[in-house]
Structure formats: C-alpha cells, structure tokens
Amino acid sequence: MVDTEHIQIAHGGGGQMTNELIEQVILPALGDASLQDPSGLTDAAVLTLWGGAASAGGRIAFTTDSYVVQPLEFPGADIGKLAICGTVNDLSVVGARPVALSLALVLEEGLEIALLRRVLESAGAAARDAGVKIATGDTKVVERGGVAGMIINTAGVGVPLEGAALGFANIRQGDKIVLSGPLGEHGMAVMSQRKGLSFRAELKSDCAALNGLTQALLAELGGAVRFMRDPTRGGLAATLVEVSTATGRDIEVDESAIPVNRTAKAAAEMLGLDLLTIANEGKLVAVVSSEAASAAVEIMRRNLLATRAAVVGTIGPANATPLVELVTNVGGRIVVQMPYGEELPRIC
Amino acid sequence: MVDTEHIQIAHGGGGQMTNELIEQVILPALGDASLQDPSGLTDAAVLTLWGGAASAGGRIAFTTDSYVVQPLEFPGADIGKLAICGTVNDLSVVGARPVALSLALVLEEGLEIALLRRVLESAGAAARDAGVKIATGDTKVVERGGVAGMIINTAGVGVPLEGAALGFANIRQGDKIVLSGPLGEHGMAVMSQRKGLSFRAELKSDCAALNGLTQALLAELGGAVRFMRDPTRGGLAATLVEVSTATGRDIEVDESAIPVNRTAKAAAEMLGLDLLTIANEGKLVAVVSSEAASAAVEIMRRNLLATRAAVVGTIGPANATPLVELVTNVGGRIVVQMPYGEELPRIC
Secondary structure (H helix, E strand, O other), rough: OOOOOOHHHHHOOOOHHHHHHHHHHHHHHHHHHHHOOOOOOOEEEEEOOOOOOOOOOOEEEEEEEEEEOOOOOOEEEEHHHHHHHHHHHHHHOEEEEEEEEEEEEEOOOEEEEEHHHHHHHHHHHHHHOOOOOOOOOOOEOOOOOOOOOOEEEEEEEEEOOOOOOOOOOOOOOOEEEEOOOOOOHHHHHHHHHHEEEEEEEEHOOOOOHHHHHHHHEEEEHHHHHHEEEEEOOHHHHHHHHHHHHHHOOEEEEHHHHHOOOOHHHHHHHHHOHHHOOOOOOOOOOEEOOOHHHHHHHHHHHHOHOOOOOEEEEEEEEEEOOOOEEEEEOOOOOEOOOOOOOOOOOOOO | OOOOEEEOOHHHHHHHHHHHHHHHHHHHHHHEEEEEOOOOOOOOEEEEEEOOOOOOEEEEEEEEEOOOOOOOEOEEEEHHHHHHHHHHHHHHHOEEEEEEEEEEEEEEEOOOOHHHHHHHHHHHHHHHOOOOOEEEEEEEOOOOOOOOEEEEEEEEEEOOOOOOOHHHHHHHOOOOOEEEEEEEEHHHHHHHHHHHOOHHHOOOOOOOOHHHHHHHHHHHHHHEEEEEEOOOOHHHHHHHHHHHHHEEEEEEEEEHHOOHHHHHHHHHHHHHHOHHHOOOOOEEEEEEOOHHHHHHHHHHHOHHOOOEEEEEEEEEEEOOOOOOEEEEEOOOEEOOOOOOOOOOOOOO
C-alpha cells in the first residue's frame, strides 16, 4: 500500500513522484503567492523586476537548488563545485548569463574545518571558472546528527541573453535533439564512491559549468535553439518525457547515437541501473531546428566539455498520448518513461 | 581547550564565532570569487547586473538564509512564515523593495505531508501579506534522520529604493537609535515551546515582514535614515556592537527606554538569558538623524508592528576602542558585548 501521508525518498527523485508532490501539495499550498508560469517551481524563472515586459532592462533569471550529495567529496568534484555548477547550469539553460550566486551553508557540529575549507576552495574555483560572483551568504550550524556533514544551497541570478527564444512552445516537428556527451558519469561516480567499487578511480563526475556552451550556441544559432536543459535528477529520460508531455509530441531517440562512457555503463549494469535515468551535472540537451543541428554539434564539439556531442533524436508529430521511444542498438523500440521515484538518493 | 579544527554549535550563533568563521575560513577559501564588499557575506548585497553603477536600472539587492528552527511550528509562526519574513526583512533593511523569493525545501523521509502543507500555506500567506512572489523552488528528500523534519532556504531579490542612502559610513555623532518594539519575543517563544514552559501560550514569536515599515521610513525621511537592521541572531547586542565597530563610535543605550514584553522577560530570566542577545524576527533597529528621530518613532507607531517604537540610544563620538554602553534602569553602566557563540541553537 502506498503511503500518501508521509514524505518518501521517492519524492526527491526528480521524476513523477516529485512532480506530483509539487503539483498536488506544494503549489496548491502556496496558492497565488507562487508564480505558476510554465517554468513552475522546478526551473529557473525569468521575471521582470521593473519597467515593462518589453524593456530589456529589468528582466532577470532566478533559480535555487539545495545540494545534499553524499559523500561530500567524490571522484571529479565535491559538494562545493556541484553547488556552483548546478545553479550556473540552471540559469544557463533558460538562456541567461549567470551573474551572481548566493551560498548558504548548513553545517553539522563536529564537521572538520579542513573539509569545509576544501569544499569552499572548490566552490570558489568553480565560480571563478564560470565567471560568476558569490554575492551573499549564510551560515547555520546544527547539532551532531542534524545533517550529514553539510547541506549547501545556492540561488542564482542572471541576465537573459538577447536573441534567446527558448521554450516548449517553440519546438517544431523535425527539430533535432542534441546531447553534449556520455550519460550518467555524475551519478555513477558518486555511487561507485559510495559502494567502494573497484573502478571508482577511473570514473569521474562530469560536474561542470555549461554557461560557455549555452552562450556559444545562442550567439551563433539564435532562435534556431528552441529549448535547453541539463539532465540532472531523472536523467535524459526525465528531460525527454517532459519535453514530449509539454509539447504533446512524440520523440524518437536513437540509442546507437548516444555517446557512451564504458566505465559508467559497466557501473550501471553492475548496479542494475539504466543510464538514461541517471543524473548528469555537466551535460546539455538542446532541441534545435533541423537545419541548425549539424552546426550545433560542431559548436559543441569545439568546447572541451562536449567533444563527443551528437544528434541523438528527433521531435515527432503531435499525438494525443505522446511517447518517447528509444530505437535500440539492435533495432527494437522501447518506450522511455518518466522515472517514478528515486533510484539514487542524495546524488546531488 | 578550544577545538579549532571542527565546527562547533557556537559557530552558528551570529556572534563573534560566526564572524571569525566567515572571516578566517569562508571568505579566504572562496577567494576573489566572493564579493568582499562591506556587506560581506552576512547581509543582503546590492549589485549591478548590467549598465553602469550610476544607472538606476540594473541594480538589485540579493540575499539568502537557511532556516533550521526547531520545533517547526511554534507560538505565533512556523518555519514557513519565518523563511519568508526573514528574507523579506534582509532585503528591506538594505533599503530595497522585496520582489521575488526562491523557496528550497530539504525534507526528511517520513515527514507528515499535512505538516508540510501547513508550513507552506503559512509561507504562501506571509508572501502574499508582504507582496512578494515565490518565483522558483527546489525539493530534495533525505533519508530518515538526515534532517529534523525539514530545512528551508529562501533567497530573495529586490529593487533598491530611490533616495535610500544607507550604510555605516552615513552614521554621524548624535544620530539616534530607534527600536520598533520589545526584544526577544521570537527567541523566547521558540524556547518556551521547546522547554514546555507553562506560559508559552502567552508568548508569541514576533515573526513579521518589515518591508512596509522600512519603506514608510525611507519614503518620508529619505537620507535622514542612516542604517537599518533586523536584530535576529545575536539580538540587539550584536547589531549595536557591529554598528559601533564599523563606525568606530561609542554608543549609549538607555535600558529604561527599551520597550519590554513582560512574558519574554520572565522567560529569559527563568532560562538565565539576556534579552539584548536574543533573536527577534519582526523588529527593526534604525539609526536616524537626531532631527528625524521623533518623526521616525511616529512613523513606526502608525504601523501595527511597531506601536511601541522608541528612541533607545545615541551614537557617540569616535573612539579608538569604541564601546556600546547600556545605562541601566538603576543608573549603572554596563558594557554591551558581541555575543560570543550560540546560546540558543536552531532558533531561526
């Protein structure tokens, strides 16, 4: 029997359970205090602080994420770098230039200050690399056992780029889905560290800031870029089902076109997981016009974060019950579903 | 022996230990990724997103706070209302009009959804009352024991008001310190709930949004308002010592002028606490010119949140070792010190 009266781990997975919690509990409780625009409560919001909506001035993008990853340090990154990159990416994929972040720490009594220092040095380096400033902060301490080491929240503000016209409404039949690289490296790096898997040294989180990549795409392709997303919790599967549901269109994905990291794949197989549903922290999914698809791949491949970018799928016709279908390596067809709950708690 | 290698509860108290952690660990680790302006990492920052610094457009105020209060519901408010009002207030006291907040939830597996709903309804009502929108959000779930029920982070953006000229640098000898009402109601309400004190029904948190109050003061008094602060962690003592240290000026406070809530006072005496150091969540401290002091009191008293506003102190001359002195009810003089650590963990 499903317990509908208490929060479950699955509510945090970024899949269907998370969406239900947001739509059935969080948004109704907040009422008209929340901006229930299409970006809902799950993404970076673009809002007008002053002046008319038409004026370029006064519009900002605004986003927030709390980071609860365990362990705090893992191959390729740590909670500090993750907290910077994750929020930079949320601003980047809505077509904004990230400008300033907040950094709020909830620390556990007894936390090693040397570890805190390493995490913050990592955050500082990530912010410098991404060209953003940490503008404001907060520090709370809770008793031993109150949190596992630390939780970090970063919120971010950015400036919407001129010429960006992103949104589900701009997606057309025939548009191509471009993926910047192999899937699942973040999730599998964290899991292999947690489980002590022997190949964990070979597997590094892809945690990286995507603002250079998104800005290059928008600058060169403008309105031919229809939609962008970094496939974090719920992975590529959640992103594509969301696009399909929001546009009412079928999507076809070609498994053989998806770049593969063999170590991540081996780790996923060992743990019985599907890489399509695993969190990435430095990958970009872009829906672009058919004409611009090869240019998009080329622009991405110039960037060190996306040397293996590829067209992996196509937006199909409108459908009353739109489906995401994966054409497998052997030519079969599998329906890709929204992950239900949480397979990997505390992954980001 | 003081343990300097691990985080202690006292690091979260908003006093000297918190300041040392920020100055000696957090800011150096972040390096030049942080905006080390006078607002440091502890307050709302005012930053320019685009255009020159001189243009009104492009300037925003930005702040963040994580809320870890226990219990989650307490007389007069709950963690949801607190998370809205606290961040609205941080924007208000730097002279900004709060516009939009983010709301990030870290929920514990097993949390009652009915409790979550109550807290969010309370947050929604507080946002409506304060005239701010919740623009973006995040929901994470951690395992049982991972947090105590929930932690909420809110970040906020606001628009700096024209004509506000706030800052330590504007404070002059002879300026008056105006306090909007009695001290310690929030801290004592939470503590009396926690300790099961018999009079807890009579004592309510003062948790409230101050933006109406700060905007009225700035609209009517303009540059005569030198500085504002909501005295949360560390209480009035921390606020006044900070003003004294930053301006290099003595401050004299008149105990007999400070409005008193008798129940809060009784609770503090029972628990051996000093109301000057206890957190408030709906009180305003304003430093105003001597000429504007009585007008400031009058403007405050028109507001239901500040019917007992009073002039409680005076900015004194510059001093190489500036002191805050309290002239007691019986005519003695006591030096008010920055609280060292945390007397009341998880109070906000």
